[in-house]
Amino acid sequence: xxxxxxxxxxxxxxxxxxxxxxxxxxxxxxxxxxxxxxxxxxxxxxxxxxxxxxxxxxxxxxxxxxxxxxxxxxxxxxxxxxxxxxxxxxxxxxxxxxxxxxxxxxxxxxxxxxxxxxxxxxxxxxxxxxxxxxxxxxxxxxxxxxxxxxxxxxxxxxxxxxxxxxxxxxxxxxx
Amino acid sequence: xxxxxxxxxxxxxxxxxxxxxxxxxxxxxxxxxxxxxxxxxxxxxxxxxxxxxxxxxxxxxxxxxxxxxxxxxxxxxxxxxxxxxxxxxxxxxxxxxxxxxxxxxxxxxxxxxxxxxxxxxxxxxxxxxxxxxxxxxxxxxxxxxxxxxxxxxxxxxxxxxxxxxxxxxxxxxxxxxxxxxxxxxxxxxxxxxxxxxxxxxxxxxxxxxxxxxxxxxxxxxxxxxxxxxxxxxxxxxxxxxxxxxxxxxxxxxxxxxxxxxxxxxxxxxxxxxxxxxxxxxxxxxxxxxxxxxxxxxxxxxxxxxxxxxxxxxxxxxxxxxxxxxxxxxxxxxxxxxxxxxxxxxxxxxxxxxxxxxxxxxxxxxxxxxxxxxxxxxxxxxxxxxxxxxxxxxxxxxxxxxxxxxxxxxxxxxxxxxxxxxxxxxxxxxxxxxxxxxxxxxxxxxxxxxxxxxxxxxxxxxxxxxxxxxxxxxxxxxxxxxxxxxxxxxxxxxxxxxxxxxxxxxxxxxxxxxxxxxxxxxxxxxxxxxxxxxxxxxxxxxxxxxxxxxxxxxxxxxxxxxxxxxxxxxxxxxxxxxxxxxxxxxxxxxxxxxxxxxxxxxxxxxxxxxxxxxxxxxxxxxxxxxxxxxxxxxxxxxxxxxx
Amino acid sequence: xxxxxxxxxxxxxxxxxxxxxxxxxxxxxxxxxxxxxxxxxxxxxxxxxxxxxxxxxxxxxxxxxxxxxxxxxxxxxxxxxxxxxxxxxxxxxxxxxxxxxx
Numbered sequence: 058x059x060x061x062x063x064x065x066x067x068x069x070x071x072x073x074x075x076x077x078x079x080x081x082x083x084x085x086x087x088x089x090x091x092x093x094x095x096x097x098x099x100x101x102x103x104x105x106x107x108x109x110x111x112x113x114x115x116x117x118x119x120x121x122x123x124x125x126x127x128x129x130x131x132x133x134x135x136x137x138x139x140x141x142x143x144x145x146x147x148x149x150x151x152x153x154x155x156x157x158x159x160x161x162x163x164x165x166x167x168x169x170x171x172x173x174x175x176x177x178x179x180x181x182x183x184x185x186x187x188x189x190x191x192x193x194x195x196x197x198x199x200x201x202x203x204x205x206x207x208x209x210x211x212x213x214x215x216x217x218x219x220x221x222x223x224x225x226x227x228x229x230x231x232x
Numbered sequence: 233x234x235x236x237x238x239x240x241x242x243x244x245x246x247x248x249x250x251x252x253x254x255x256x257x258x259x260x261x262x263x264x265x266x267x268x269x270x271x272x273x274x275x276x277x278x279x280x281x282x283x284x285x286x287x288x289x290x291x292x293x294x295x296x297x298x299x300x301x302x303x304x305x306x307x308x309x310x311x312x313x314x315x316x317x318x319x320x321x322x323x324x325x326x327x328x329x330x331x332x333x334x335x336x337x338x339x340x341x342x343x344x345x346x347x348x349x350x351x352x353x354x355x356x357x358x359x360x361x362x363x364x365x366x367x368x369x370x371x372x373x374x375x376x377x378x379x380x381x382x383x384x385x386x387x388x389x390x391x392x393x394x395x396x397x398x399x400x401x402x403x404x405x406x407x408x409x410x411x412x413x414x415x416x417x418x419x420x421x422x423x424x425x426x427x428x429x430x431x432x433x434x435x436x437x438x439x440x441x442x443x444x445x446x447x448x449x450x451x452x453x454x455x456x457x458x459x460x461x462x463x464x465x466x467x468x469x470x471x472x473x474x475x476x477x478x479x480x481x482x483x484x485x486x487x488x489x490x491x492x493x494x495x496x497x498x499x500x501x502x503x504x505x506x507x508x509x510x511x512x513x514x515x516x517x518x519x520x521x522x523x524x525x526x527x528x529x530x531x532x533x534x535x536x537x538x539x540x541x542x543x544x545x546x547x548x549x550x551x552x553x554x555x556x557x558x559x560x561x562x563x564x565x566x567x568x569x570x571x572x573x574x575x576x577x578x579x580x581x582x583x584x585x586x587x588x589x590x591x592x593x594x595x596x597x598x599x600x601x602x603x604x605x606x607x608x609x610x611x612x613x614x615x616x617x618x619x620x621x622x623x624x625x626x627x628x629x630x631x632x633x634x635x636x637x638x639x640x641x642x643x644x645x646x647x648x649x650x651x652x653x654x655x656x657x658x659x660x661x662x663x664x665x666x667x668x669x670x671x672x673x674x675x676x677x678x679x680x681x682x683x684x685x686x687x688x689x690x691x692x693x694x695x696x697x698x699x700x701x702x703x704x705x706x707x708x709x710x711x712x713x714x715x716x717x718x719x720x721x722x723x724x725x726x727x728x729x730x731x732x733x734x735x736x737x738x739x740x741x742x743x744x745x746x747x748x749x750x751x752x753x754x755x756x757x758x759x760x761x762x763x764x765x766x767x768x769x770x771x772x773x774x775x776x777x778x779x780x781x782x783x784x785x786x787x788x789x790x791x792x793x794x795x796x797x798x799x800x801x802x803x804x805x806x807x808x809x810x811x812x813x814x815x816x817x818x819x820x821x822x823x824x825x826x827x828x829x830x831x832x833x834x835x836x837x838x839x840x841x842x843x844x845x846x847x848x849x850x851x852x853x854x855x856x857x858x859x860x861x862x863x864x865x866x867x868x869x870x871x872x873x874x
Numbered sequence: 875x876x877x878x879x880x881x882x883x884x885x886x887x888x889x890x891x892x893x894x895x896x897x898x899x900x901x902x903x904x905x906x907x908x909x910x911x912x913x914x915x916x917x918x919x920x921x922x923x924x925x926x927x928x929x930x931x932x933x934x935x936x937x938x939x940x941x942x943x944x945x946x947x948x949x950x951x952x953x954x955x956x957x958x959x960x961x962x963x964x965x966x967x968x969x970x971x972x973x974x975x976x
Binding site for chain 3: 060061064068071072075076078079084087088090091094095098101102105106107109110113114117118121122125126129130132133148152155156159160163166167173174175178180181183184185187191192195196199200203207210211213214215217218219221222
């Protein structure tokens with residue numbers, strides 16, 4: 058019973074948060090919905106024995122990334138209303154069509170017990186704890202090459218962000 | 233020292249480049265100085281090289297400057313053997329003499345230095361042609377002489393006629409060169425080399441059909457370059473160029489390239505009976521048509537042009553009869569007396585202030601005694617009067633054809649060759665007639681026009697004339713029935729070639745008498761009509777000869793209407809045909825298909841580009857569509873348990 | 875008694891992904907679209923973690939780290955682009971941007 062509770066409680070919060078992200082009108086509310094989603098996801102990670110990932114999720118996503126989002130929202134302004142009517146011709150029709158088909162496919166997969174993982178890939182009977190030692194030990198040995206590449210990507214992205222956001226008018230004024 | 237003969241080839245090229253670079257700086261005097269000295273040096277080296285070569289018992293020398301590829305064996309190489317040696321001397325020697333004449337003739341011309349640039353370039357090209365040791369270099373020379381000939385024909389390009397004549401020569405030569413090129417391709421394909429020596433050596437191993445095919449294609453090239461029927465109409469038009477250039481290019485050297493080439497390939501040519509028959513018949517046809525056409529021309533140079541075509545026809549007859557030495561012999565003698573005649577005509581034109589119509593001349597003998605005398609020698613030489621040069625060579629050709637008839641193993645061929653001999657004799661008679669008419673019309677016949685202002689040409693012109701006159705008299709002695717000089721020189725070149733020899737003894741004497749008789753008859757008829765004015769002194773009215781004579785005159789001045797025939801049948805027909813091709817094939821099929829393809833691409837791209845809206849949310853929808861596709865694939869593909 | 879199997883987590887991830895994808899399609903504000911992308915990325919992360927537990931291997935969690943870093947980089951660049959677009963047209967709507975129209 059406790060097991061079900063510990064799954065359904067964060068899951069429902071997660072879905073509500075996600076829906077807030079999609080449907081809220083005020084960008085700050087959207088951001089708060091995203092925070093809700095991310096935190097409840099972190100809780101689910103803990104129930105899945107991935108404690109270190111959960112911590113990182115809290116710190117990096119719910120902390121740093123969301124701060125960045127909020128910062129940009131503040132910069133652009135919160136009171137910019139989106140147009141209510143869809144400006145692209147036929148977009149509503151296409152969206153509803155695609156979404157309905159996608160949902161029906163996913164529903165079919167979810168309901169049909171043929172696609173259960175336990176049927177195809179039997180679950181192991183031991184538990185792996187996602188401790189920092191284990192993660193670091195694997196990351197810095199087996200995954201060292203992707204790790205280095207991903208660090209280069211991060212540096213490039215930082216440089217690109219600076220170059221993009223730097224206002225050339227200001228620079229010219231300075232010069 | 234053996235390879236000294238390379239120098240005269242490239243000296244004219246260097247001179248041409250040097251003069252071209254300095255054409256703005258040098259005045260006429262400096263240009264003349266350089267070009268004459270270079271020509272003289274070139275001749276001197278050639279002479280020295282030839283003497284060395286002669287002392288070495290005429291052993292051929294070959295040099296390879298550059299090996300392009302090994303298989304097929306393509307090289308840039310030159311050779312000095314009897315044939316190319318004779319041509320080397322001829323080209324450099326005449327080049328010097330004619331340039332000496334040109335310095336005076338081209339005096340105060342706007343493009344004086346350009347003339348000498350082209351001239352030297354021509355000499356280089358011609359030497360490239362004759363000295364080559366393989367077909368490839370020969371082809372380079374072949375094309376380059378065509379180019380320099382074009383440049384010199386349309387030298388006064390401000391005259392529309394000159395520009396047009398240059399184009400005509402170029403286009404007609406293209407027809408010949410096309411055949412030549414195809415011949416070269418077949419040679420490369422068959423023998424895997426371009427080298428003359430190797431090709432000739434291995435030509436015995438090749439079937440006669442291949443040899444005939446190669447020979448006929450090369451023959452087309454020779455016909456174009458040497459102005460043989462049916463590709464001869466460019467040469468009379470080429471007379472628009474400066475007269476000295478005509479003397480060198482369109483009389484003495486370039487037009488004989490075809491003859492030279494055929495003699496060069498004679499070891500191969502002798503294996504093909506078909507090619508020989510074609511050569512002799514076309515040569516004879518040309519000799520007759522051109523001689524006939526020369527009879528009623530009034531342009532001083534056109535007569536000589538038709539005469540050149542006719543004499544080239546004689547050379548082709550000699551080749552067809554297997555008398556390769558006679559062909560080269562006639563080439564050499566003809567080069568001298570035809571150059572003499574052209575230069576003489578040039579002197580007359582110069583003194584008459586660029587008047588070329590013979591009807592406006594007449595009676596110039598007293599005004600221009602040296603020119604008249606020298607041209608008289610030329611006329612006698614070409615008519616075949618002994619002991620001048622033309623007699624020996626023409627007689628040799630006639631005798632060879634006669635001998636060939638005797639050698640033929642079937643009666644039909646024998647009769648055919650006797651017929652050829654008779655017709656050749658007729659052509660020789662016509663030659664004497666029109667040349668006599670030419671000289672008489674210029675120098676003798678009184679037209680009642682006052683020529684008291686006309687003066688003898690300057691010394692720079694008369695000296696070359698005298699020089700050439702002397703040669704025209706004596707050059708014939710290099711190869712007489714008593715002294716086979718040229719035959720010895722060409723011995724190595726024509727090794728393994730079955731040369732038709734002259735008949736012996738009394739037959740030769742009779743043939744010689746007949747040939748002399750033909751020459752004299754022609755000259756006497758010419759004198760009776762144009763000198764003695766026979767038709768005015770006796771009443772011919774009762775014979776009603778007026779209309780046949782007019783018909784002959786009309787046919788002669790219109791070259792048997794061959795040009796008009798060609799225009800109607802080939803040019804117009806081709807034009808109509810190509811117009812139809814342009815509309816149907818090009819317009820409908822090719823353009824249609826290309827347009828269809830392009831419009832099809834345009835339409836489909838318009839349709840597909842409609843999906844590229846540039847809007848992010850549209851792309852998200854596409855993403856969704858592919859997501860659906862992916863999941864559907866996953867669901868509906870049967871899964872396999874691990 | 876119902877047992878919480880891996881399938882449940884996967885279904886949850888699918889729902890999360892679908893919501894994010896739906897948001898991508900209907901929202902015009904570039905910022906919100908970015909948030910939707912974050913939702914979709916997190917859905918994928920969830921499947922990784924679930925699979926990691928299912929197979930008893932740590933590599934799934936390592937993959938989550940990489941996804942996290944890529945997401946961070948993408949957010950940094952994407953937000954910078956949004957800011958510079960906003961400077962030009964003072965709107966974060968993506969519907970007016972169609973310069974790459976075919």
